[in-house]
Amino acid sequence: MKAKGLKKDKVNVITLGCSKNLVDSEVMITQLKGNDIEVEHEATKDDSNIIIINTCGFIAAAKQESIDTILRYAEAKDEGEIDKLYVTGCLSQRYKEDLIKEIPQVDAFFGTAEVPALLKRFNADYKHELVGERMTTTANHFAYLKIAEGCDRPCSFCAIPLMRGKHESTPIEELVKQAENMVKNGTRELLLIAQDLTYYGIDIYGKRRLADLLRALSDVEGVKWIRLHYAYPSGFPLDVLDVMAERDNICNYLDMPLQTGSSAVLKHMRRGIDREKTEKLINTIREKIPGITLRTTLIAGHPGETEQDHAETLDFVSRMKFDRLGVFPYSHEENTHAHDTMEDLLPEEEKEARAQEIMDIQAEISYELNQEKIGKTFPVLIDRKEGDFFYGRTESDSPEVDNEVLIDARQHYVRLGDFVECHIDDATEFDLYATPVSQTAETDA
Numbered sequence: 001m002k003a004k005g006l007k008k009d010k011v012n013v014i015t016l017g018c019s020k021n022l023v024d025s026e027v028m029i030t031q032l033k034g035n036d037i038e039v040e041h042e043a044t045k046d047d048s049n050i051i052i053i054n055t056c057g058f059i060a061a062a063k064q065e066s067i068d069t070i071l072r073y074a075e076a077k078d079e080g081e082i083d084k085l086y087v088t089g090c091l092s093q094r095y096k097e098d099l100i101k102e103i104p105q106v107d108a109f110f111g112t113a114e115v116p117a118l119l120k121r122f123n124a125d126y127k128h129e130l131v132g133e134r135m136t137t138t139a140n141h142f143a144y145l146k147i148a149e150g151c152d153r154p155c156s157f158c159a160i161p162l163m164r165g166k167h168e169s170t171p172i173e174e175l176v177k178q179a180e181n182m183v184k185n186g187t188r189e190l191l192l193i194a195q196d197l198t199y200y201g202i203d204i205y206g207k208r209r210l211a212d213l214l215r216a217l218s219d220v221e222g223v224k225w226i227r228l229h230y231a232y233p234s235g236f237p238l239d240v241l242d243v244m245a246e247r248d249n250i251c252n253y254l255d256m257p258l259q260t261g262s263s264a265v266l267k268h269m270r271r272g273i274d275r276e277k278t279e280k281l282i283n284t285i286r287e288k289i290p291g292i293t294l295r296t297t298l299i300a301g302h303p304g305e306t307e308q309d310h311a312e313t314l315d316f317v318s319r320m321k322f323d324r325l326g327v328f329p330y331s332h333e334e335n336t337h338a339h340d341t342m343e344d345l346l347p348e349e350e351k352e353a354r355a356q357e358i359m360d361i362q363a364e365i366s367y368e369l370n371q372e373k374i375g376k377t378f379p380v381l382i383d384r385k386e387g388d389f390f391y392g393r394t395e396s397d398s399p400e401v402d403n404e405v406l407i408d409a410r411q412h413y414v415r416l417g418d419f420v421e422c423h424i425d426d427a428t429e430f431d432l433y434a435t436p437v438s439q440t441a442e443t444d445a
Contacts, residue, residue, distance in 0.1 A: 013041050024112065031126060056089065070085075139417065193229045232256075233271070241288040255296070262313055373427060392407065423436075
């Protein structure tokens with residue numbers, strides 16, 4: 001027997017794509033550890049002999065990143081650097097048969113809901129007693145809470161239902177249990193995610209119950225911030241705003257992907273709403289929650305989008321003055337409604353140019369809004385220390401996608417995971433520079 005055969009297996013889980021994928025990886029890691037298997041998430045050392053890649057298949061760029069990552073580890077397997085290579089997640093769910101043919105070095109491909117099958121490869125069992133438990137891979141003080149899986153929306157451009165299936169809500173009591181376990185492990189901020197938050201509850205309760213879920217999570221002792229991501233505008237449950245207004249630990253923050261500012265393109269996209277109704281909803285949200293931070297995401301260059309449609313989107317962005325905004329150039333995805341019924345005629349360069357025009361407007365808006373914060377004081381949650389700065393976030397900012405608050409670590413010391421009152425001294429388009437005022441400034445030793 002080779003000496004290598006006596007060495008205990010060590011697994012490295014690599015996560016690509018969105019925060020929903022990250023939650024899936026955390027569940028997988030919890031199950032592996034529950035079976036006494038040594039596992040790390042995105043290990044810094046190259047000492048793992050088994051690699052699991054949790055892939056993304058949302059748009060072309062994400063698919064390419066997933067394929068490149070698989071090929072890199074397939075080469076490592078050919079060179080004897082690793083023993084086993086497994087691939088899971090959205091890309092694997094969507095293109096499993098093609099991938100099996102093209103990348104034979106992969107020992108097995110698994111879909112988005114096949115953790116028990118993956119565990120069998122380790123002679124391990126899916127432990128139902130661990131449902132609700134999760135080894136978070138983020139900093140201890142914040143964690144993503146996925147409240148539903150899949151999506152029932154008919155959006156023309158989106159392949160999520162092909163990969164994630166129909167909408168399935170997780171019962172309120174299970175989510176409360178998850179939140180309680182997270183708080184025990186030091187979590188202070190819950191970031192609620194799903195393909196569509198606002199559809200929550202319809203499948204299991206017969207009606208939208210996001211507001212009820214928010215009340216239940218808000219009651220969990222130790223939860224300081226609850227943040228809402230991926231709210232769908234059509235059919236938005238307005239009672240959610242009432243709960244946000246009455247509960248101090250629900251952030252005045254809402255992430256609502258709107259996709260475009262053109263009614264004609266919204267119709268092509270099958271979004272079930274037009275620009276007039278969208279603007280009315282935005283105004284209602286701002287009236288009910290004064291000072292709320294609104295984040296949105298847009299798509300540039302959807303099939304059928306004319307120069308006039310693009311101009312309408314530019315006008316929409318200029319007038320609505322979203323606090324946070326991201327843009328994706330349209331990706332023509334196989335088996336989606338847009339792919340099957342419309343031609344993708346715009347060159348990639350034009351899509352990129354339109355996306356950049358939107359972001360140029362947003363950069364000006366973000367700069368103006370950040371300048372208004374100078375001289376004011378905000379609670380800041382401290383996330384990490386890098387180089388000469390501590391990095392934190394205000395209530396208006398979600399991890400990785402939004403603005404950050406920078407505190408000079410050469411002059412001040414703050415503890416990671418703490419909420420610190422900070423005076424904003426300066427600002428750029430996407431960063432705030434601050435001085436802590438809620439504690440005595442100390443030199444960082």
